[in-house]
Amino acid sequence: MAVLAAAAGGALSAPAAAEGTGPTAGPPGQVEFPTHCLPPQEAGLPPADGPTTARITADDPAPRVGDTVTVTYQVARTPAVNPLSVALPADVLTPTGRIVLGGAQRGEVTVVGAKRNDPVEVGGALPAVTMTGTFTVTAPGEITLSPGDYTLHTGHLLELDTVCAAAGSVAPGPSPDPSPKPSGSASAPASAAPSPASPSPPPSPAGPPVAQRITASPLPTANLRAVALGTAAGGPGAKAEVTGAGFAPGADVTVAGRAGTAETADRVTAKADELGVVLAELPVTDRATTAVVAYEGAAWTPERGSGPAAYTVIVAAPMPPGSQKVTAVVEPGELGMTQVGEAVTLGAVPYGDGGAAAGRIGTVTVKDARGGPAGWSLIGKVTDFTGTGGVRIPGASLSWTPACTAAPGSPSACTPGSAGTVGPDGAVLASTGDAALVGGTFTLDAAVTLQVPPYTPPGAYTAVLTLTLS
Structure with missing residues (x-):
């Protein structure tokens, strides 16, 4: 979350449309x-x-x-x-x-x-x-x-x-x-x-x-579903304790094993409680299972599924005398972000003339260490700008031009959102797509501009910019 302030107020009149x-x-x-x-x-x-x-x-x-x-x-x-x-x-x-x-x-x-x-x-x-x-x-x-x-x-x-x-x-x-x-x-x-x-x-x-028709698409919605395992390894037939969160209350949730992007024979169904929490025990008998996922509906999708959480089936094999078996487990991490600074200060515009109050958001670092197939998106929403005496500047007056860079070695490519209005309905700052294996570290930035009309009363105007990662 970042607070934005402009030294003089205004409203954005952004242009845009389509052809039929x-x-x-x-x-x-x-x-x-x-x-x-x-x-x-x-x-x-x-x-x-x-x-x-x-x-x-x-x-x-x-x-x-x-x-x-x-x-x-x-x-x-x-x-x-x-x-x-x-x-x-x-x-x-x-x-x-x-x-x-x-x-x-x-x-x-x-x-x-x-x-x-x-x-x-x-x-x-x-x-x-x-x-x-x-x-x-x-x-x-x-x-x-x-x-x-x-x-x-x-x-x-x-x-x-x-x-x-x-x-x-x-x-x-x-x-x-x-x-x-x-x-x-x-x-x-x-x-x-x-x-x-x-x-x-x-x-x-x-x-x-x-004379003309355009087709508008909805903003992407955040998927807050997550899954965690009580243990990351076990022998054939061991039961993995699975905890899921963020599912629709009362929904039937499938908990399944996965090998890469394909599901294995391991599968169990549980019902989410009134808080959207799922508790299940998954017998892991398929030696191909390398991860566990959970989802609502007939099949896993990035919109209604969670995971995968890594799991290793440990198969005991006869060992030669004097030898030892060495097992290493790569545990999945989390999807998270950090941001430099808590406030964004926009440039001042002269009273009477109005114009563009420009600035930049604090640099955002996203780290995706989940190791699964689901990408992520970071969406920003901004409230109205409020000044002295209750004078307001609509949040739709703020626009941005996003930028995104993936760190060397990151499996995923980072795609910046489109330049345009942020507003209270939100806009995408950056995202990565779904793939067989995703992850990496990403640096996100954006130049922001508040359009201020002439003769906006002098003073500081403040809004709250909220970034949501999902």
Whole structure:
């Protein structure tokens, strides 16, 4: 467990997302849907109906729960037109919109675009726009992304909004306060009268089509199952006393012998008590047995099994006169970790400007001396940052870039986790895979960054970063 402190507060807006295929011809993620556009009341124009051609893309088609996904909403064609009676100059159009999430995660993503456009003639169609936004994945499974309504704001002479939505859906209309904010003089719109009444097109029950699909995977869960033996050796037929812990209360647990990655004929079943503890005596008759494992379910898996714990079958053999038999036993150790220091201090950021408060976690050393086939993973979770007066910075504002190195001679290779958000849901710092024989010593590190928005109240903000090894 480590405590992180930043000298000024802030919240992280991380980007991330994925790409699907729309029903219309075109690039992946492109769709077309009927649209009803309401011009600003000041323009005195009727609603504009017609197709919108849009494309949604995402930067990560297979995120994990807790990852931040960046999505892009491109409107290539819109029925909306220039609301002024004069030509629009370049770079006066600002788009905003929303992407609708469905499937495993429901909600909306707000997207915003830069003020960038080519000149538009009087009565001309408004140009293509690009908007981006982010969201945090909160549920595993397939998540669909559909285009929602979008607003095209023009800031020449008057501040005007044209609001477009899928035909039949309810879109927010123009601001009820029609008072213009002149930025020039003469060329105001042709009329300031309200838009004439016009019936909306028939509802579209399906709404905008799905443009993109991403598939989110859950975070790995910790396996706390463990097994210990009363003795590490015995003759053929001896009973090994086995103690298991961390199993599901009341579960049927199989205790079995193992030779390498294969099970031997030695096997017994016991039931875990209300605390998840298993007590069993395993008769070891198969001379091939070199270890003992325990597991729930039909077969041993890294998720529901424990061990192996080394065991040696000692077979007595006639000895020549004057000779002695010498037996050496390599006993399995434990999986554990140590960390340098108890606190992480991030750099300061200036009040008003905000920015990235950077630092590093204390170096972590993981030693895996179990000698079995199961790998390990180290997961970090961080609480919200809390400052004076209860001001908070979300834990999702903290991101890291992990690094991992295996010591020479280690049987396992160490894989660092992906760079990205840590947050309260957690992220993998590093891991090793399953293999016939695993183990070794590993050095883990990570650069961390807290994104601090402008004008966060000055002061120290503190959170708790917890690392869990399993």
